[in-house]
Amino acid sequence: MDTGGTSSHRSISPSGRVLIMTAVEAEQQAVLRGIGDSDIFDVCLAGFGPASAAARTAAALSAGDYALVISAGIGGGFPGKAEIGSIVVASRMIAADLGAETPDGFLSVDELGFGSSVIVPDERIVQALVEKMKSSDIPVHSGSILTVTTGTGSAETTAALTARCSDAAAEGMEGFGVATAAGLWDIPVLEIRTISNAVGPRDRSAWRMKEAFAALEAAAAMIRRLFTE
Numbered sequence: 001m002d003t004g005g006t007s008s009h010r011s012i013s014p015s016g017r018v019l020i021m022t023a024v025e026a027e028q029q030a031v032l033r034g035i036g037d038s039d040i041f042d043v044c045l046a047g048f049g050p051a052s053a054a055a056r057t058a059a060a061l062s063a064g065d066y067a068l069v070i071s072a073g074i075g076g077g078f079p080g081k082a083e084i085g086s087i088v089v090a091s092r093m094i095a096a097d098l099g100a101e102t103p104d105g106f107l108s109v110d111e112l113g114f115g116s117s118v119i120v121p122d123e124r125i126v127q128a129l130v131e132k133m134k135s136s137d138i139p140v141h142s143g144s145i146l147t148v149t150t151g152t153g154s155a156e157t158t159a160a161l162t163a164r165c166s167d168a169a170a171e172g173m174e175g176f177g178v179a180t181a182a183g184l185w186d187i188p189v190l191e192i193r194t195i196s197n198a199v200g201p202r203d204r205s206a207w208r209m210k211e212a213f214a215a216l217e218a219a220a221a222m223i224r225r226l227f228t229e
C-alpha cells in the first residue's frame with residue numbers, strides 16, 4: 001500500500017483491498033450501508049471478543065489479498081473523552097486487561113515480559129482519516145482504544161483502566177485481536193469505534209444503539225471516500 005501524503009491520503013493501490021471486521025451483524029450492516037457499492041472492501045464478522053476476532057481475521061487474511069485491515073464497531077466512550085454518537089479513531093490499540101493481577105496491582109503483558117499490549121496504527125493513515133471525518137458534522141476523536149475481554153461495568157474498573165491508560169478514549173472487545181492477526185501478515189491496521197454508551201457502571205437502558213449505528217454508517221462512508229476518491 002502506498003501510504004501517500006498526510007493531508008491528501010488516497011493511498012490504497014487499485015489492487016489493494018480493505019478488510020473490515022465487525023463483531024456482530026448489526027455493525028456489519030451499518031458498515032455495508034456506509035461503503036455502498038464500492039468493491040474494494042470486504043466486511044466480515046469477527047464475532048464477540050478478541051479471541052474470535054483474531055481467529056476470524058486470520059481466516060479472512062488467509063483467503064484474500066488485503067492492503068489494510070480495519071476493526072470497526074460500536075464501543076464504550078470514556079467520560080470526557082468521547083461522547084455518545086461520536087467517532088473514535090485509534091491512535092493506539094491496547095489489550096488493556098491482558099496481564100496478571102498481583103496484591104500490588106495489575107501487571108501488563110509488557111511488564112510480565114511476554115510481548116506488548118500496545119499496537120500502534122500508521123499515524124499518517126490515522127491522521128488522514130481523522131481529517132476526512134472532521135469534514136462531517138459528527139464529532140471525531142483520536143486516542144487509545146482499549147480492548148477488554150470483559151466490558152467495563154463499574155466505576156472502579158473505569159478508574160483502574162484510566163489510571164493504566166490516561167489517553168483511553170474508548171473501549172471495545174475485538175480491536176487487539178484483529179490487529180494481532182493483521183500483524184502476522186504485516187498488514188497495516190486501524191480501529192474505529194462509534195460510541196453507544198459511556199464506560200462506567202453498566203446501565204443497558206442508557207445505550208444509544210441508533211446513534212452509534214448511524215455514526216458507524218457515516219464513518220464507513222468517510223472511509224470509503226478516503227480510499228477511493
Ligand SMILES: O=C(O)c1cccc(C(=O)CC[C@H]2O[C@@H](n3cnc4c(=O)[nH]cnc43)[C@H](O)[C@@H]2O)c1
Nearest residue numbers: 023024026048049074075076151152171172173174
Ligand atoms: O443489544 C443490542 O441491541 C445490540 C445490538 C448490536 C450490538 C450489540 C452489542 O452489544 C455489540 C457488542 C460489541 O460492542 C462493543 N461494545 C459496545 N460497548 C462496549 C463497552 O462499553 N465496552 C466494551 N465493548 C463494547 C464490543 O466490541 C462488543 O463486541 C448489542
